[in-house]
Amino acid sequence: MKRISFYILSIVIFFASCKKDDTSLYNPNVKADLSVEFDNIAGSSDLQLNTGTYTNASGETFKVTKLKYYVSNFILTKTDGTVYTVPQNESYFLIDESDGTEHAPVLEVPEGEYKTLSFVLGVDSLRSTKDISERTGVLDPTAAGGDMYWGWNSGYIFFKIEGTSSASMMGDFMYHIGGFGGYTSPTINNIKTITLDLTARGIPQVKQGKETNIHLMVDILKVFNGSPNLSIAANPMVMFDPYSTNIANNYTAMFRHDHTEN
Amino acid sequence: MSRKQFIVTFILVAGIYACNKGIIDMPFMGFQTPDYFPQPTYHFSTNAVTKDGFELGRKLFYDPVLSANNTISCGSCHIQTAGFTHHGHSVSHGIFDRLGTRNSPPIMNLAWSSTFMWDGGVFDLDLQPVAPITNHVEMDNTVENALNSLRNSSQYPALFKKAFGSDEITSANFLKALAQFMVMCVSNNSKYDSVRRNQATFTSTEQAGYILYQQKCSSCHTEPLFTDYSFRNNGLAPSMVNDSGRYKVTLQPTDLYKFKVPSLRNLDYTPPYKHDGRFFDLDGVLDHYASQVQNTPNLDPLLQQGGILGIALTPDEKEKIKAFLKTLNDKAFVTDRRFSEQ
Numbered sequence: 001m002k003r004i005s006f007y008i009l010s011i012v013i014f015f016a017s018c019k020k021d022d023t024s025l026y027n028p029n030v031k032a033d034l035s036v037e038f039d040n041i042a043g044s045s046d047l048q049l050n051t052g053t054y055t056n057a058s059g060e061t062f063k064v065t066k067l068k069y070y071v072s073n074f075i076l077t078k079t080d081g082t083v084y085t086v087p088q089n090e091s092y093f094l095i096d097e098s099d100g101t102e103h104a105p106v107l108e109v110p111e112g113e114y115k116t117l118s119f120v121l122g123v124d125s126l127r128s129t130k131d132i133s134e135r136t137g138v139l140d141p142t143a144a145g146g147d148m149y150w151g152w153n154s155g156y157i158f159f160k161i162e163g164t165s166s167a168s169m170m171g172d173f174m175y176h177i178g179g180f181g182g183y184t185s186p187t188i189n190n191i192k193t194i195t196l197d198l199t200a201r202g203i204p205q206v207k208q209g210k211e212t213n214i215h216l217m218v219d220i221l222k223v224f225n226g227s228p229n230l231s232i233a234a235n236p237m238v239m240f241d242p243y244s245t246n247i248a249n250n251y252t253a254m255f256r257h258d259h260t261e262n
Numbered sequence: 263m264s265r266k267q268f269i270v271t272f273i274l275v276a277g278i279y280a281c282n283k284g285i286i287d288m289p290f291m292g293f294q295t296p297d298y299f300p301q302p303t304y305h306f307s308t309n310a311v312t313k314d315g316f317e318l319g320r321k322l323f324y325d326p327v328l329s330a331n332n333t334i335s336c337g338s339c340h341i342q343t344a345g346f347t348h349h350g351h352s353v354s355h356g357i358f359d360r361l362g363t364r365n366s367p368p369i370m371n372l373a374w375s376s377t378f379m380w381d382g383g384v385f386d387l388d389l390q391p392v393a394p395i396t397n398h399v400e401m402d403n404t405v406e407n408a409l410n411s412l413r414n415s416s417q418y419p420a421l422f423k424k425a426f427g428s429d430e431i432t433s434a435n436f437l438k439a440l441a442q443f444m445v446m447c448v449s450n451n452s453k454y455d456s457v458r459r460n461q462a463t464f465t466s467t468e469q470a471g472y473i474l475y476q477q478k479c480s481s482c483h484t485e486p487l488f489t490d491y492s493f494r495n496n497g498l499a500p501s502m503v504n505d506s507g508r509y510k511v512t513l514q515p516t517d518l519y520k521f522k523v524p525s526l527r528n529l530d531y532t533p534p535y536k537h538d539g540r541f542f543d544l545d546g547v548l549d550h551y552a553s554q555v556q557n558t559p560n561l562d563p564l565l566q567q568g569g570i571l572g573i574a575l576t577p578d579e580k581e582k583i584k585a586f587l588k589t590l591n592d593k594a595f596v597t598d599r600r601f602s603e604q
Contacts, residue, residue, distance in 0.1 A: 131308045132388045133434040141392050142406040142433050151392035153383040153511045183385040184377050187512045242513050 025207070026111040028082075032208040036074070036117065037104035037215045038095045039258070040067060047220060049097055056224035058231040062165035062173065067097040067220065068148060069159040070138070071105070072127075073120040073193075079113045079203065092123065094138040094148065104213060114204050117214060118195040121252065122158030125180040125191065153240055155180055158190060159251060161223060168236035175223070176239040177248050188240075190248035194255050202260030213261040218254045226250030288600075290316070293373065296450040298458050298486055302373035304387055304445050309438045311446060314425040319443025321421065322436070324603040328391075328408045329357055329401035336394065336440075337603060339366040343596050345531035346370055346447065352539030360399035363503050365539035368532055370595070371525065373445040374487050380521045380537045382493060383511040387444060388437045405433060412436065447601055449527050450486075451594035458486065464589065471586025478573050479526070479583070481564055488526035488590065494562040495519040497555030497571065501538060518559050530591045544587065548580045 040047040042054040047064060055061050071093050074086040086107050093105040127139065135141070139156075141149040148157045159177040181189035196216070198204060204212045224230040228246060238244050290313035295302055309315075322328065326335040339354040340346040346369035348354040354366045364380050378384040384393060394400040395408055412418040412431050419429035426435045456462035464472060475483075484490040493508045500519065508517040521537045535541045541550065555565050555572035565572055575583070595601075 129385065131305065132386070132437050133308065135434075136432075140433050141389070142404065142409060145406055146392075146396055146404040149392070151384075151389070151394075151396045152379070154385055154389045154392075182512060184382060185508075185512045185514070185517070187514065240510075240513070 026113070027208075028110045028112060030111050030208055031108045032111050032206050033106050033211065034076075034109050034114075034204060034206045035102075035104040035106045035211070035213045036071075036119075037102060037213055038071065038218050039215060040095075040097050040103070040218045040220060043219065043221045047097060054221065056221060056232070057229045058167075058224070058233070060165055060167035060224075060232045062163050062167070062232060064097075064161060064163040064220065065172075066160060066162040067095075068144065069095050069121060070123050070148065070156060071095060071119050071121060072123055074107055075118045076107075076109055076114045077116040077118075079115045079199075082112070084109050088127070092127070092138055094144060096144065109206055111207050112205075114206065115199050116195060116197055117257070118193060121192045121194055122178070122190065123156045123180065125189075128155055128180040129183050150178060150240065154183070158192075159248070161220065165232045165236075167232040169233075170236055173232045173236045174239070175237075175244075175247055177244050177251075179240060179244065188242065188245055190244060192248055192252045194252060196255060196257045198257055198260065201257045202262070204260045205262050210262070215258045215261060217256050217258045219256070220254065222254040223247060223251045226253060293445055294448075296448070296455070296486075299450065300374065300487075302445070303376045304373040304441070306445075309388065309441055311442045312425065314421070315439050315442040316446055318421045318425045319439040319441065320601070320604065322412075322440050323443050327411045327415070328395055328403065330403040330407070331357060333357060334401050336369075336391070339394075339400070340369045342598075342601055343531065345449075345528035345596055347532045349531070350533070352534050354400075356394075356397070356400035357402045360402075362397075362399045363505060364537050365534065367524065368528065369444055369447050370449045370527065371487055372447065375491060377491065377522065381508045381511050382522055387441045388434075390444075391437055391440045405436075409433065409436060443601075447595075449592040449595040452527065452592040453589040455486075455592070457589070465585070467582055467585040468589050469586075471582035471584070472589075474579050474583050475586050478575070478579075482523045482562075483526045489523045491523065493517065493520040493522055495558060495560045496521075496551075497558060497561050497565050498536060498540070498550070499554075499556045500558065501540070503538065505538065507537070516560060520560060526587060527590045528592055528596065529587055531596050544584055545580070548575060548583065551575065552580070 042052065045052060047067070050063060050065055053061055053063055072091050073088065074091050076084045086109065090108070095103045123139065137143065148160065150157060155178050157176045157178040160175070162172065162174045164172045177190050179188040179190040181187065198214065204214055206212050226249065230247060230250060235243060238247060293306065293311045324335050324337045326332050328335060334357050339348040339356070341349055348366040351366065353362045353364060355361050367380065372387055378387060378390045379393065384390045392405055395403050395405055409431055418431060422431050422435055423429040425439060453462055457464055482490055482492065482494060506518050508520040529544060533542055535547050541547050551573045552575040553572060557566065557571060
């Protein structure tokens with residue numbers, strides 16, 4: 001009898017401990033690192049600044065010399081539906097293809113499993129109009145050498161791609177896309193929220209002590225290939241212009257979840 | 263020296279001493295709102311004006327180090343004796359004498375302005391200096407370069423520490439110092455202002471001009487700042503440049519050819535007039551309103567009342583209006599040592 005009791009007890013302890021492990025796998029009160037990698041590509045090739053030659057849906061070949069964009073306001077949703085908004089002050093990043101980094105901003109989020117990722121491509125209108133003292137880091141108008149800010153029409157350039165193409169009369173093309181909706185008078189709003197499902201290509205399991213990385217592919221061909229197809233010949237230069245809304249609509253399709261490194 | 267002579271001499275000497283002292287040690291009063299002015303729109307809550315901040319801003323305003331090749335300062339195109347405009351220049355020449363397309367606007371009563379530039383593209387005075395510093399035809403610099411020049415100077419780190427408590431020169435403190443100087447440039451000492459304060463009276467011609475102004479000009483050039491800060495198309499024929507005005511910053515077709523209503527203060531010091539400086543005297547401006555208004559898109563309704571373009575003005579009325587406008591010249595403002603390069 002003693003022996004049987006011992007076995008039963010052992011089994012109970014065994015299962016209890018299993019169960020215990022399950023529920024305590026994630027501690028929602030503990031935060032851990034989660035990186036989001038923006039891997040810039042062109043169709044099925046890795047994006048190579050200055051050297052790679054790509055072809056858009058209008059049949060124009062081009063090279064890319066510059067690619068920069070702001071990503072901000074990250075929100076993550078757990079598989080149980082809990083929503084976590086990354087504190088705004090820690091939620092602005094500038095992706096610059098030329099800077100030689102991994103382009104993988106690191107977020108601090110509660111431990112857990114996440115099913116969707118959402119972020120803003122650009123800078124929200126509230127921050128775009130905040131007092132200058134609350135615009136530090138990448139939001140400083142001097143950030144990136146002042147390359148991502150319009151002084152004459154106060155506001156950030158959300159997305160910038162430049163390159164060369166024989167399709168352009170001038171030999172090059174420049175798309176500087178911004179417009180937060182206007183402060184004193186309404187105008188174009190090119191702030192885009194991107195929401196990506198993470199369940200199909202690997203749910204991130206965030207836990208302290210391990211590195212989890214959401215690997216996104218960012219296909220710059222989508223800037224050109226969409227509705228409408230962007231022709232470099234017809235529009236070699238688009239900045240603060242009504243046509244910029246077409247480009248902004250196109251580039252919302254750039255992002256896709258490729259895989260997760262857990 | 264008799265006793266009487268001594269007393270007179272003493273009083274004269276004391277008087278002169280007091281005068282000098284007054285100039286040298288005039289206490290810093292900070293920003294003050296004249297009592298017949300509206301509440302300022304500038305956000306003093308995030309940038310209180312201090313003596314050290316104002317003086318730093320003034321030094322920056324007159325320092326060509328902000329430009330790419332150390333040649334152009336803010337004061338180059340905003341000259342105090344010209345009411346902080348670029349005297350005699352229809353459009354300004356900046357670095358390497360490159361020409362812009364618009365007339366340099368005055369640095370005056372900006373604490374009451376909610377938008378800046380002729381098209382209102384800048385919505386916060388703190389952000390305004392970024393535009394000329396980075397403009398290709400003005401200073402052609404980056405703010406980062408300008409800040410680095412200041413960081414490497416022997417004087418500025420200490421001046422920033424005095425003004426902001428830290429010798430780290432940030433964009434925010436740099437821009438706030440310039441804003442402190444600019445908001446202090448208040449023009450409220452014209453004859454008109456003396457009349458408002460019951461310290462003077464208009465001549466009969468000035469008074470007649472004042473009444474005509476109230477009838478024909480005041481709906482846009484509203485007292486006491488002599489602008490309502492709105493954007494309007496006043497019927498100027500588009501030039502070769504075909505400047506679309508406020509449309510550039512809003513992309514709204516209803517803003518095509520609209521420009522900010524400028525103040526009528528200090529007109530004697532600020533010719534030429536209009537956004538592109540096309541009129542060299544006030545006769546040109548008044549003739550435009552009387553007989554040259556063009557019916558371009560978005561022409562202001564006030565300039566096409568009853569199907570008639572412009573504002574009816576007889577030669578006699580024009581002279582009276584000009585007499586009144588002269589009462590808006592503020593000699594004290596354009597000669598105020600506090601606003602001059604030191």
